[in-house]
Amino acid sequence: xxxxxxxxxxxxxxxxxxxxxxxxxxxxxxxxxxxxxxxxxxxxxxxxxxxxxxxxxxxxxxxxxxxxxxxxxxxxxxxxxxxxxxxxxxxxxxxxxxxxxxxxxxxxxxxxxxxxxxxxxxxxxxxxxx
Amino acid sequence: xxxxxxxxxxxxxxxxxxxxxxxxxxxxxxxxxxxxxxxxxxxxxxxxxxxxxxxxxxxxxxxxxxxxxxxxxxxxxxxxxxxxxxxxxxxxxxxxxx
Numbered sequence: 001x002x003x004x005x006x007x008x009x010x011x012x013x014x015x016x017x018x019x020x021x022x023x024x025x026x027x028x029x030x031x032x033x034x035x036x037x038x039x040x041x042x043x044x045x046x047x048x049x050x051x052x053x054x055x056x057x058x059x060x061x062x063x064x065x066x067x068x069x070x071x072x073x074x075x076x077x078x079x080x081x082x083x084x085x086x087x088x089x090x091x092x093x094x095x096x097x098x099x100x101x102x103x104x105x106x107x108x109x110x111x112x113x114x115x116x117x118x119x120x121x122x123x124x125x126x127x128x129x130x
Numbered sequence: 131x132x133x134x135x136x137x138x139x140x141x142x143x144x145x146x147x148x149x150x151x152x153x154x155x156x157x158x159x160x161x162x163x164x165x166x167x168x169x170x171x172x173x174x175x176x177x178x179x180x181x182x183x184x185x186x187x188x189x190x191x192x193x194x195x196x197x198x199x200x201x202x203x204x205x206x207x208x209x210x211x212x213x214x215x216x217x218x219x220x221x222x223x224x225x226x227x228x
Binding site for chain 2: 069072073074075076077101102103105107108110112114116
């Protein structure tokens with residue numbers, strides 16, 4: 001078994017696609033219309049085009065808002081992405097106006113930071129020491 | 131009020147939380163939990179850490195700040211002054227007189 005796809009709930013799929021591609025640097029993989037306005041919309045890392053896909057899932061379900069708001073309030077990230085250098089990525093994203101709820105923090109072999117994806121979620125970035 | 135303060139300081143986990151907030155004020159619950167588990171190897175549930183924060187908040191040592199959708203914890207060491215005011219040291223060095 002392996003992880004093929006994982007998802008985050010997003011408020012607005014078009015805005016989420018913009019943020020995840022233009023700001024974070026992912027590339028669009030699948031974009032299939034579903035129903036009136038929803039899409040099967042996935043992105044992947046340009047470093048691994050055949051790797052795990054991230055589904056930008058519409059957050060229309062009434063429970064999604066409650067769930068995400070409670071997590072955001074306590075600063076709990078919904079997903080974690082690996083980056084080569086958390087500090088460099090922190091500076092780069094901050095330059096794009098991205099809001100961090102946790103600045104880079106070294107904890108032994110791992111350095112992490114947490115930012116708001118502007119679509120309703122917190123995302124953690126991490127660099128694992130080699 | 132002083133009882134709340136001493137009660138809050140009596141617990142080692144709460145003193146570690148204060149140490150971590152000295153390093154960086156304005157932390158989310160998630161960051162505090164991460165620091166306790168990763169840096170201090172403390173296997174405490176998030177709920178228990180929340181309760182420790184509530185005790186620190188009742189003593190006035192931690193202040194909760196809401197900023198939009200986020201909630202941050204700031205350190206306020208002002209209540210600790212009560213301790214030095216209760217047991218003050220004599221003013222100035224004693225050998226100052228000729």
